[in-house]
Amino acid sequence: xxxxxxxxxxxxxxxxxxxxxxxxxxxxxxxxxxxxxxxxxxxxxxxxxxxxxxxxxxxxxxxxxxxxxxxxxxxxxxxxxxxxxxxxxxxxxxxxxxxxxxxxxxxxxxxxxxxxxxxxxxxxxxxxxxxxxxxxxxxxxxxxxxxxxxxxxxxxxxxxxxxxxxxxx
Numbered sequence: 001x002x003x004x005x006x007x008x009x010x011x012x013x014x015x016x017x018x019x020x021x022x023x024x025x026x027x028x029x030x031x032x033x034x035x036x037x038x039x040x041x042x043x044x045x046x047x048x049x050x051x052x053x054x055x056x057x058x059x060x061x062x063x064x065x066x067x068x069x070x071x072x073x074x075x076x077x078x079x080x081x082x083x084x085x086x087x088x089x090x091x092x093x094x095x096x097x098x099x100x101x102x103x104x105x106x107x108x109x110x111x112x113x114x115x116x117x118x119x120x121x122x123x124x125x126x127x128x129x130x131x132x133x134x135x136x137x138x139x140x141x142x143x144x145x146x147x148x149x150x151x152x153x154x155x156x157x158x159x160x161x162x163x164x165x166x167x168x169x
Contacts, residue, residue, distance in 0.1 A: 055155065056129060059148035061140075064132050071128040081117045089114055 057065060081089070089110055096106040136144060 053125065053129070055148060055151045059144060059151050060132065061144070064136075068128050068132050071131075072125060086114075086117075 057068065060068065093107065093110045096103065096110060099106070133141065133144070
C-alpha cells in the first residue's frame with residue numbers, strides 16, 4: 001500500500017499556514033506594542049495616558065531606575081490591590097451601574113476605594129523616587145536635572161510639532 005501524496009501535501013500546507021499565522025500575530029503584536037508604548041502615530045496619546053512621572057523615571061541612570069523598580073516591587077504587595085481585589089471593585093461598579101434605582105453613593109464609594117489604592121501606589125512611588133534622588137551626590141543630581149530638562153524639552157517640542165501639524169478648523 002502506498003501513502004496518499006495529497007495527505008502529506010495537506011499536512012505540509014497546514015503547517016505552513018500555522019507558521020504563517022504565528023509569524024503574522026507576532027509582527028502585529030510587536031507593532032501594536034510599539035504603538036501603545038510610544039503613543040501611536042504622531043504620538044496622539046490620550047491626555048494622562050502616560051504618567052506625569054515618566055520623565056522623572058526615564059531620566060534616572062539605568063542602575064537607579066532598576067533600583068527604583070526593585071523597591072516598588074519589593075513593597076508592592078503593601079501598596080497594590082491584587083488582581084482579585086481590583087476585579088472585585090470593577091464587579092461592584094458593574095453591579096452599581098446596573099442597579100435600579102442607581103445609587104450614586106455606592107458608585108462614589110467604589111471610586112474612592114479605587115482612588116485610595118492608586119494614591120497608595122503613587123505615594124510609595126514618590127517616596128522611592130525621592131529616596132533615590134536624595135542619595136545622589138550633588139554632581140550626579142545636576143546631571144540628572146540636565147537629562148530631565150532634555151526630556152521635558154523634547155516632550156514639549158513634540159507637543160508643539162503635533163499641534164502645528166493639525167489642520168485648521
